Amino acid sequence: MNRSQPLVLGIESSCDETGVGIVRGTDLLTNTVSSSMDEHVRFGGVIPEIASRAHLDAFVPTLQAALAEADVKLDEIDAIAVTSGPGLAGALMVGVCAAKALAVATGKPLYAINHLVAHVGVGLLDSRPGGAGDAGPALPENLGALLVSGGHTEILRILSITDDVEMLGSTIDDAAGEAYDKVARILGLGYPGGPAIDRLAREGNAKAIRFPRGLTQPKYMGTAEEPGRHRYDWSFSGLKTAVARCVEQFEARGEAVPVADIAAAFQEAVVDVITSKAVLACREHGITNVLLGGGVAANSRLRQLTEQRCSAAGIRLHVPPLDLCTDNGAMVAALGAQLVMAGIEPSGIGFAPDSSMPVTTVSAPAPQAAQAAAV
């Protein structure tokens, strides 16, 4: 296997995007994505079974398109990488089975990759302005990652992208993007909720209403020396309920619902608590570089406030191009290439997808290593 500039094909199917990306070392050759988002619109959120059905039909065409765009033949690939978790179980299963079949058919080594760490790995790709890779094919020192999407909300510390990643905090209920979708439904704004609320919030007064910031009470926060249980964690389900109550109160009084103000106040509550806790986690763990990932990175207010608070805390913020922030196969390929270059052994074809794969598992261990660990 070429371990210095490996040609790696990455497969992503953890939510509603079927992605196939190809990289050579840290060079991005293609990022091909087929989304089933349109099929979820009428339901107001991702329906796992619909996403799984769409993955099955999209995989081969997406693979073909990616190989054509990158002008690469399967024979030339050095390794295959696939998201094996975390994500929707049925959706992961399609990508994992397809990836394993690809490995059997081509004889290429297969890496079973952690989706969250892959969001960080995308920052290593070169020649994409704004990416963490603009300093060269190495991640910056003291790196953290803030991941915000419809499926997850996490703050990670990355000591080594290939084998040492730590979860500092995460949502204990809804993901931030999920909260946007649910609130957009309450406000009658359609799906996906993020862009709709972001747009409308610009016309509203965020200070008109104050919504709660979850898990910010002292009992959850503790102190830097004695951190509470949820010092860096988030919770958005109470916020969603508060928005619903607020709307009901206006309706009960027979008043017009100030939709723009509510959207702005909701967005402010989400963005405020995400950024303040993320920056706190960074300061208390010596993190001086933060990579922003996940689809909600597109949110204008989140980017603005994250930039503002990071720079006030002396933290440098890296935001990859948006098509690399949302779920895609290129990020899986990018992390796969890092694993190959670091000499990590492939996972083989016997692993099971894991819908709650922890970030401490960057890639599923090779069978021998897994056996040794079990002894």
Place this chain on the structure above:
Amino acid sequence: MLILAIDTSAVASAALMSDDAMEGVVGSFSTEDTRTHAEVLAPGIEGLLAEAGVTGADIDAIVVGVGPGPFTGLRSGIATARTLAHVWNKPLYGLMSLDAVALEVAESTEAPAEFLVATDARRKEVYWARYTLTAGQLPKLVDGPHVGFAADLPDLPAYGAGAGLYSDILRADPDFSEEHPDALYLGQFALARLEAGETLLDSTPLYLRESDAQIPGPRKRAL
């Protein structure tokens, strides 16, 4: 003609079938349980190929059971078959998974002229189909596949794990009360039909049920 058959509509199974081999079987494997498809299928196929000393280039066609069966498991076989067929550039055919049990019944000595095949559809329902049999011929599908309650099935001898589950209601054959569709019979069926010049299905899964997603109604207003 060398065929790779795969079925994951209940258990995961795969078989290499050839008209040159005894009983058509070059090699086969199947799992006991119905929930580890993603782990066992690819290693199983790899082992099958290695043991038979064949590569993708030697295979003439791939056949996959398209269900009905529990969705996630069913897709694991179809995703595998589609990918193998694409990479190896081989024709891919689908076969209704209950046909595998029907052939197994037809090959038993006491097969009746008309019968049902039923598999477990979970949620207290079965996937089922009705077949007729003429001596010396392949079983003929005359109704189905359907999904429904055992109590609503026609009054005929019933074969397969779905019949076994509801043996209090159905005329379940005890010798077949734990039988699942197996790639071995599926491959045999496909080989016979391809050689007879018959057409097979494509690899579109037979879900028979909608995705269960509810379109949310309008939010109730406070007044």
